[in-house]
Amino acid sequence: MLRPIVVGLDGSRESLAAADWAAREALLRGLPLRLVHAWEGLPSDAADLPELDAPRHWARRILRAAMDRIDEKYPQVSLSGDQIARPAADALVTAGAESELLVLGSRAFSGIGGFMAGSVASATVAHAVRPVVLVRAGRTAEDEHLPDAEGRTSAVTAYRPVVVGLDPAHSCEELLAFAFESAALHAAPLRVLYAWQLPFMPVAAEAKARRTLRETATRRLDRVLGPWREKYPAVELHPLAEEGRPALRLLDITKDAGLLVVGRRIRPAVLGTHTGPVAHAVVHHARCPVAVVPHE
Known part of the structure; x- marks a missing residue:
């Protein structure tokens, strides 16, 4: 059923x-x-x-x-x-x-x-x-699609991108499954954002640390997305390992998106329930529909 x-x-x-x-x-x-x-x-x-x-x-x-x-x-x-x-x-x-x-x-x-x-x-x-x-x-239906060649709203042009934010340090199978499936159903490009931040350190060490963290973040994101590239070869994938606060970076790259996908970790009952700071922020500030996917 x-x-x-x-x-x-x-x-x-x-x-x-x-x-x-x-x-x-x-x-x-x-x-x-x-x-x-x-x-x-x-x-x-x-x-x-x-x-x-x-x-x-x-x-x-x-x-x-x-x-x-x-x-x-x-x-x-x-x-x-x-x-x-x-x-x-x-x-x-x-x-x-x-x-x-x-x-x-x-x-x-x-x-x-x-x-x-x-x-x-x-x-x-x-x-x-x-x-x-x-x-x-x-x-509206037109809001889900890109403007036509003359910049007018349309319901028959290609769908706007799907955006998903994730942290490779945590399980993100449910999150990526939903995002890839949504992108495939709409024949839409998929942007996958992993936002990382530079910890506090002496200014002299920042440039080297930033370069190292960017390279590490890119490798981690590519490693997580490898199996999904094979499962959804038709999805146009754009991995983004960018420095910044996750919520702010997501809101920035979602300005022209059709759907934003974020996760909500399921916590043990004794700890109570919450949506998490990133989900809470984008639900209230993103202009496009926001999908909140619960995951372990």
């Missing part, structure tokens, strides 16, 4: 953009699409209270309107929808565990959007066991 792509809805512009992005991805991957709206409501013994009529109507309307929208724009998609009476983050983590991808709306620090784009999305990303893709409001 095929795993669906699951979208979390809250009626915001961000979540509608996420649904559109997910529908296009479902068509490309040949997967079903499931729209989920979580509304905790009140206990069943209060089900007849008239004051619940309005929020209950709004909850049904959010799901129905989104399904009608997808049906009209992407009629080829195999579509289903569910309203779940649970806290949003819990419902999405559960639904995401059974999905190929979980897609949510996302906003920048300075933006204003629905709850799904803020605390719920953050909590969901921190607990999800499958990849989560976060999409900005207003993201």
Whole structure:
């Protein structure tokens, strides 16, 4: 049975953009699409209270309107929808565990959007066991493609690059699998960034140390990517071993990208959950969709 792509809805512009992005991805991957709206409501013994009529109507309307929208724009998609009476983050983590991808709306620090784009999305990303893709409001099909020869937006030109950030010192199999598969599906180039930093040292020693660290970083990156070059020979690969802070370097090389892929290490329960500083930074500041891939 095929795993669906699951979208979390809250009626915001961000979540509608996420649904559109997910529908296009479902068509490309040949997967079903499931729209989920979580509304905790009140206990069943209060089900007849008239004051619940309005929020209950709004909850049904959010799901129905989104399904009608997808049906009209992407009629080829195999579509289903569910309203779940649970806290949003819990419902999405559960639904995401059974999905190929979980897609949510996302906003920048300075933006204003629905709850799904803020605390719920953050909590969901921190607990999800499958990849989560976060999409900005207003993201269109044309934004995923390069401009045409005259510089105009287009939905038929080549896809923009996929970018993935990694640290060869840690396991990155899941991360690279997702990035290479995404690049292959979109026939897009793949940029793989390993950002390294020069430790504090006397100024006189910096030039030699920088040269040594750059050469070491390049070798480590090439060693990690070797098997993936063989597995995905058709993917146009651009390894980048660059000096700088990972989040800042990723944001810089992602300005013209179609998708940014970052990892989130799964920590033991006793240590709690977190997204990590790099994932946290790019989720809030990258303009393109960001895929957060959990890994050991």
